[in-house]
Amino acid sequence: MEASAQVPERMAIARRSFESVKAELGRVVVGHEALIEQVFIALVCGGHCLLEGVPGLGKTLMVRSLAAALNLSFSRIQFTPDLMPADITGTQMLTEDPAGKKVFDFQRGPIFAHIVLADEINRATPKTQSALLEAMQEQSVTVAGKGHRLESPFMVLATQNPIEMEGTYPLPEAQVDRFFFKLLLEYPSRGELARIADLTTSPPPSALDRVLDAETILKIRAWVREVPIAEAVKDYAVRLILATHPRMNGRLPSAEKYVLYGASPRGLQSLVLAAKARAILSERPNVSFDDIRAVAPQSLRHRVILNLEGEAEGMTAEKIVAEVVAHVPEIE
Amino acid sequence: MNDETALLRAKFSDLIAWERSKRRENILLAALAYAFIVALVFLPARRFLPAGVSPLSAPIFFFAVLAAAHFWRRRWRAKDSLTALAALDRALGLDERALTAAEIIHRGAPSPVELYVLHEAGEKLKAADVRSLFKRRWSWQALSAPALIVLWLALLWLGVGADFGAAGSKGGLAEKVKDYSRELEEKAEAQSLKESLKTARALKALADERLSGKASEEKFQQNLAGMEKRIDALPPAPAGDFDFGGYTREEAAALKAELEAAKSRLRSAPGGGEKDLRLESLPRLSEAIQRSGGAMENMGPGELERWLDRLEQQIAGELERRSLADVRQFLSLILGGRDSGDASSQAEIEGHGRQDGARDQDRSAGKGKLPGDQPGVKLQGGQPPAPSAGAAARIPGVVGEGAGSGVTWRAEAKAGASKVPEEEAPASYRRQMEEELAAEKIPPALKETVKKYFLSLDDKNKRQ
Numbered sequence: 001m002e003a004s005a006q007v008p009e010r011m012a013i014a015r016r017s018f019e020s021v022k023a024e025l026g027r028v029v030v031g032h033e034a035l036i037e038q039v040f041i042a043l044v045c046g047g048h049c050l051l052e053g054v055p056g057l058g059k060t061l062m063v064r065s066l067a068a069a070l071n072l073s074f075s076r077i078q079f080t081p082d083l084m085p086a087d088i089t090g091t092q093m094l095t096e097d098p099a100g101k102k103v104f105d106f107q108r109g110p111i112f113a114h115i116v117l118a119d120e121i122n123r124a125t126p127k128t129q130s131a132l133l134e135a136m137q138e139q140s141v142t143v144a145g146k147g148h149r150l151e152s153p154f155m156v157l158a159t160q161n162p163i164e165m166e167g168t169y170p171l172p173e174a175q176v177d178r179f180f181f182k183l184l185l186e187y188p189s190r191g192e193l194a195r196i197a198d199l200t201t202s203p204p205p206s207a208l209d210r211v212l213d214a215e216t217i218l219k220i221r222a223w224v225r226e227v228p229i230a231e232a233v234k235d236y237a238v239r240l241i242l243a244t245h246p247r248m249n250g251r252l253p254s255a256e257k258y259v260l261y262g263a264s265p266r267g268l269q270s271l272v273l274a275a276k277a278r279a280i281l282s283e284r285p286n287v288s289f290d291d292i293r294a295v296a297p298q299s300l301r302h303r304v305i306l307n308l309e310g311e312a313e314g315m316t317a318e319k320i321v322a323e324v325v326a327h328v329p330e331i332e
Numbered sequence: 333m334n335d336e337t338a339l340l341r342a343k344f345s346d347l348i349a350w351e352r353s354k355r356r357e358n359i360l361l362a363a364l365a366y367a368f369i370v371a372l373v374f375l376p377a378r379r380f381l382p383a384g385v386s387p388l389s390a391p392i393f394f395f396a397v398l399a400a401a402h403f404w405r406r407r408w409r410a411k412d413s414l415t416a417l418a419a420l421d422r423a424l425g426l427d428e429r430a431l432t433a434a435e436i437i438h439r440g441a442p443s444p445v446e447l448y449v450l451h452e453a454g455e456k457l458k459a460a461d462v463r464s465l466f467k468r469r470w471s472w473q474a475l476s477a478p479a480l481i482v483l484w485l486a487l488l489w490l491g492v493g494a495d496f497g498a499a500g501s502k503g504g505l506a507e508k509v510k511d512y513s514r515e516l517e518e519k520a521e522a523q524s525l526k527e528s529l530k531t532a533r534a535l536k537a538l539a540d541e542r543l544s545g546k547a548s549e550e551k552f553q554q555n556l557a558g559m560e561k562r563i564d565a566l567p568p569a570p571a572g573d574f575d576f577g578g579y580t581r582e583e584a585a586a587l588k589a590e591l592e593a594a595k596s597r598l599r600s601a602p603g604g605g606e607k608d609l610r611l612e613s614l615p616r617l618s619e620a621i622q623r624s625g626g627a628m629e630n631m632g633p634g635e636l637e638r639w640l641d642r643l644e645q646q647i648a649g650e651l652e653r654r655s656l657a658d659v660r661q662f663l664s665l666i667l668g669g670r671d672s673g674d675a676s677s678q679a680e681i682e683g684h685g686r687q688d689g690a691r692d693q694d695r696s697a698g699k700g701k702l703p704g705d706q707p708g709v710k711l712q713g714g715q716p717p718a719p720s721a722g723a724a725a726r727i728p729g730v731v732g733e734g735a736g737s738g739v740t741w742r743a744e745a746k747a748g749a750s751k752v753p754e755e756e757a758p759a760s761y762r763r764q765m766e767e768e769l770a771a772e773k774i775p776p777a778l779k780e781t782v783k784k785y786f787l788s789l790d791d792k793n794k795r796q
Contacts, residue, residue: 003444004451226445230432232414285449288427289418331414 011283014044014220018281020211024069027205029062031192038183038298039066039157041277044220047180047270048136048156050121050171050302054163057185058196063117063157070217071210072114073151077132079124081167085131089141090148106143111135114151114214118158122168132156133175153217173261173305180270182302220280227276229287234272236330237292241268243324244304250332254323258310263303270299289330296325336454337437344417344434347462351416352408354468359402361474367395368480375487379504384550387488420457423465429453491544505666506552510539512662520655523585524648527566528655534559535659553667560663563656576650584651587616591644593770598637613770761786 018040025036035051039062042049051059060076067074077088090109097103110116111132118132135141139150158179160171176182188196199205242248244255245262255262275291282291297318304317371391378387417431424430433453436446513535520528538559542552576584594617611618620643765786 004447007445007448226443228432228436228443228446228449230428230435232418232431232435233428284427284429285445285452286427286429286432288421290427331411331418 007285008283010219010223011280011285013216014223014280015283017212017216017220021066021069024208024211025062025065027208028065028199029058030195030199031188032058032062032185035062035183035185036066037281038181038295041274041281041295042180043070043153043155043217044224044277044280045180045270045273046153046155046221047273048158048178050176050179050182051157051159051185052162052182053159053185054187055161057187059159059185060117060119063115063159065208066157067115067117068208069211070115071213072153072217074115074117075110075113076117076119077110078119079121079128081123081125081169083124083128085128086143088128088131089135089143092144104144106146106148108148109141111141112148112150114153114155116154116156118156120161121158122160122170124169126169126172129169129171129175132158133178137178151214153214153221176302177264177266179302181274181298183298184301224273224277224280227279227285227287229272229276232331233275233287233289233292235332236289236328237268237271237275239328239332240271240292240296240300240324241265243328244300244320246307250328252320252324252327254315255304255320258306258313258315259304259320260307260310261305263300267300267303271295274299293325297321300324336450339454340430340433340437340450340457343457343460343462344430344437347416347420347466348413350462350466351412354466355406355408355412357468358471358474359406360399361477362471363395363399363402365473365477365480366398367391368477368484370394370398372480372484372487375484375492378488384548387545391484419466420460420462424456424460426453426456430457488545505549505556506539506542508666509535509556510543513539516655516659523588523651523655525652525655527652528659531559531563531656531659556663556667560660560667563660563663566656568653576647579650581651581654583616584647584654587620588644588647588651590614590617591640591647595637595640595644598640613766761789 018037021040022033022036026033029036039049043066051063053059064074064076077083086109088109088111090107090112092104093107094102095105121129121132124132131141135150136156139152139154141148141150160168239250241263242250243252243262244259244267245251246256246259248262251262271292272287274295275287278291278294279285279287300321301317304320306315306317306320309315310320368391371394374390375387378390381387381390413434414431417434418428420426420430421428429449430453432446433450436442436450442450513532516528517532517536519525520532535556538547538552538555541547541555542549547555579587594614611621765782768782
């Protein structure tokens with residue numbers, strides 16, 4: 001009885017945390033309210049985000065501001081073709097101990113931070129990309145046969161530019177699948193552009209307050225996993241995943257025609273967990289169909305791989321996911 | 333929390349019971365509407381129902397079948413309970429709290445968060461009345477059911493379908509009987525046959541009763557059988573001096589007409605003797621006198637008239653007897669269950685005149701009643717058209733030899749030249765003219781004009 005009485009309080013904490021982070025980011029980031037919510041959801045779910053947008057939309061600013069507002073350690077890695085895995089994970093350095101004996105000492109790389117910004121991740125070689133992706137999946141790195149645990153909470157926010165493909169190494173599908181969300185940054189509106197002009201051409205705002213600590217984030221993560229989801233709602237999420245597959249029962253005609261591979265089981269995990277986080281941020285103790293629908297695009301868009309026909313006809317994974325959400329009935 | 337669980341259980345049970353009840357109602361109303369739609373479609377074929385089966389049995393049967401099919405197809409499943417709960421969530425803006433709570437209650441052993449879900453759901457559902465939230469919504473089938481029933485009853489009352497499918501079915505007997513009664517009535521009126529007229533009207537009434545649906549097929553057939561017995565029970569005509577065995581019905585009718593003409597001449601003649609009869613223009617009567625062995629020789633005017641009266645009564649009795657025999661034969665044929673579509677039986681039913689007398693055998697042997705070049709003399713060698721299956725066609729009798737008679741064949745009308753040579757047609761007209769003049773059906777003032785007209789036809793033909 002007492003435990004259930006604490007539930008509204010927990011939900012209120014989660015909600016307040018999100019509101020305070022959003023308000024703090026709003027001081028320096030113009031627009032992108034939905035994006036901030038999605039990044040926060042990924043954070044409280046323990047996921048990583050792939051941010052895609054043309055240059056100058058404030059991807060880096062948003063990630064830096066998030067780290068600043070969260071009272072978490074932050075590091076930024078600018079991915080370039082000559083970046084080596086050791087530049088990310090760290091390396092063994094030959095040093096002298098106090099006794100004057102030569103020993104190898106592990107120098108931690110930039111990956112050892114709570115929030116890691118992997119800027120333009122598609123510019124690094126696959127070898128370097130996979131070093132980062134291993135860290136993302138395992139939350140640990142192995143250097144010279146020795147494993148090193150990363151800090152918790154740990155979140156990678158990788159960015160990529162969709163228009164400059166020259167000299168890039170697009171992420172393989174298996175690696176893209178490891179991102180909890182793929183978020184698209186949209187071009188600012190007229191009013192937002194005017195505010196950007198004001199903010200960036202006037203005296204800089206004061207430093208952001210640290211409104212959320214790691215401990216609270218980890219608590220919210222635990223609460224998110226306790227949110228109950230009805231079988232019918234879960235079944236809806238499962239049917240959404242199956243509908244993206246070209247050869248599964250319950251597939252959509254467009255998926256059958258244009259999709260090479262549908263969403264993976266990781267997509268389902270992302271869908272359900274993100275829906276739970278959304279529910280708790282709405283101060284609701286259970287998952288609704290709307291929660292599933294709301295997180296479906298960012299959870300599934302990078303997990304649906306189009307075939308040649310789809311590419312040729314200008315079909316996008318976005319459209320497929322939107323069609324799946326529109327056509328799959330809530331209860332079947 | 334136990335109270336909340338109990339409350340939620342009660343609410344969910346109430347909701348599902350209510351939804352199930354609405355579904356049952358909808359299924360029944362939909363089945364009713366569809367049953368009457370099907371019954372309306374099949375209403376024209378209600379004649380095919382077995383005798384004694386009410387037309388109402390059709391919609392009842394369709395309703396039973398459709399309701400059973402609907403109940404099976406739309407039986408209540410677990411999915412329907414979930415749909416009802418999801419609808420409750422939507423109606424009250426519960427964001428699937430009811431759906432989740434129902435599952436938690438079913439599963440048992442709730443976690444603290446799940447208990448809170450139950451608490452929230454209980455709070456929001458406490459004041460909710462599912463019956464007012466989800467009121468009955470009448471489908472188009474439910475709304476149209478009363479109209480369809482009324483329409484069906486109206487069409488039934490108007491007798492729609494009573495005439496459909498008459499041909500080729502037992503129900504089509506009524507139509508045949510009606511056609512036959514019409515012909516019989518005309519003939520009986522023309523020949524002043526009282527009993528035949530009465531019989532014709534009775535047959536017509538029976539046919540109308542069946543066609544309007546007031547009597548079943550079985551009842552109708554029973555009535556026809558009763559009519560047949562009534563005809564059998566009629567007293568035979570008194571025996572007379574004359575033997576009409578060798579007369580066809582047409583010849584007998586012609587004789588009757590000549591008798592009337594003769595009596596009329598007697599009454600209008602000052603002497604009232606045999607010479608006033610002008611027997612040369614009354615061939616049938618002349619023949620009858622010859623066959624009686626000159627019975628009327630040396631008769632006075634009074635005796636002659638009485639002799640003619642007696643002859644007329646006997647010939648009228650003979651015509652009545654033959655007419656009723658035809659009716660009797662017709663009834664026994666149709667009640668015998670003969671296939672009405674069969675060409676030969678159809679011919680026999682309607683062409684009953686062929687079984688009249690010995691002379692009819694000549695006709696069937698090839699000596700048709702074709703016109704001749706002299707009044708009363710037939711051409712030899714004429715052949716009646718061969719019957720063939722198909723639509724009905726009527727072959728009229730020859731005008732001028734008495735009352736019209738015909739044989740109806742189920743035959744296809746075929747184009748072709750007349751079998752009567754053109755040069756013979758005026759002779760036929762002439763003979764007809766002479767008979768009409770002799771029978772004094774032409775007013776005296778116009779007799780010369782009519783004669784000239786028909787003679788001119790002959791002259792014209794000869795010139796051509």
